[in-house]
Amino acid sequence: MSTADAPTRQPAPSGGAGDERLVHRSLARRLMSRPELGSVVGAIAVFVLFSLVAEPFLRPASLSTVLYASSTIGIMAVPVALLMIGGEFDLSAGVMVVSSALISSMFSYQMTANTWVGVGVSLLVTLAIGVLNGVLLTRTKLPSFVITLGTFFMLTGLNLGFTKLISGTVSTKSIADMEGFDSARAVFASHLTIGGVDIQITIVWWLVLVALATWILLRTRAGNWIFAVGGNADAARAVGVPVTRTRIGLYMGVAFAAWISGQHLLFSYDAIQSGDGVGNEFLYIIAAAVGGCLMTGGFGSAIGAAVGAFIFGMASKGIVYAQWNPDWYKFFLGGMLLLATLLNAWVRKRAEDKS
DSSP, rough: OOOOGGOOOOOOOOOOGGGGGGGGOOOOHHHHHHHTTHHHHHHHHHHHHHHHGGGGGGGGHHHHHHHHHHHHHHHHHHHHHHHHHHHHHHHTHHHHHHHHHHHHHHHHHHOOOOOHHHHHHHHHHHHHHHHHHHHHHHOOOOOOOHHHHHHHHHHHHHHHHHHHHHSSSSBOOTTTTTHHHHHHHHHSOOEEEETTEEEHHHHHHHHHHHHHHHHHHHHHHHHHHHHHHHHOOOHHHHTOOOOOHHHHHHHHHHHHHHHHHHHHHHHHHHOOOOTTTTTHHHHHHHHHHTTTTTTTTSSSOHHHHHHHHHHHHHHHHHHHHOOOOTHHHHHHHHHHHHHHHHHHHHHHHHHHHHH
């Protein structure tokens, strides 16, 4: 059985015939139980499609661009996937990325401090926003949709209001000439050259987060807690799962990824537009859903979310390479969400029927 099934597993009767641990399952049945199955099939289909219709798509430089586009979505999609497995949403994730960048930039500029000081302050404030979301959710018992929709609008207003108040415009001042900028850029916005191809550092961050999240889900007690809370929070609480702590931790995970993404934006472009980020939260949720995370919680994987992000990275750049009208990208997003939701529901049903 997969970890995703652990919270709902029922004890089998004694004796080898009834013990599910002794039942051999075929490779096909094990694959059918994996939440990322649908996204892998979709990724193969999208890759083949653009390989056939867009000749530049298979060039190493083009694939590097695709991976970079995927990583900018995937860094956030991974913790959002864990949050969805835990049965919750975060509609403030997109603007939180911009908030993180704004805090780092404005603090460093106004205090004429080393940029690493601003980076550190940004981390603390961004994590505090994650804690706020989690505490409000657990204390008020309101749906996460309502809580995070409220923080979405609050952060959107704060981003615009504070930036105009401090800088007089809707963008921050450049901090490229400040102490510590080059070393911070090396961490958050540099690139590596592998085989003559430039690889953005965000791809490394993305892969590290996927590996860490997968380890948490499949190899730690916290992973079992996440699945249990998403499957049935009341039942999980009854057997001793720290539901409140788990939910707050999940929101802090989203905030941490938002901090990484925000610093990447800042040190890539030197300055930040305060109105950016609105709508990106839907990309993260869609990537996680396409990757096999159920909207109802209790099922999904970090790897699936990474594959979902890769699908949208391929689509966003593949449409350009194929010289199609980019307006079709939004249609593609909606279509993939519907198809993935239907496929995931079918896979989940088949897995439950065969368990």
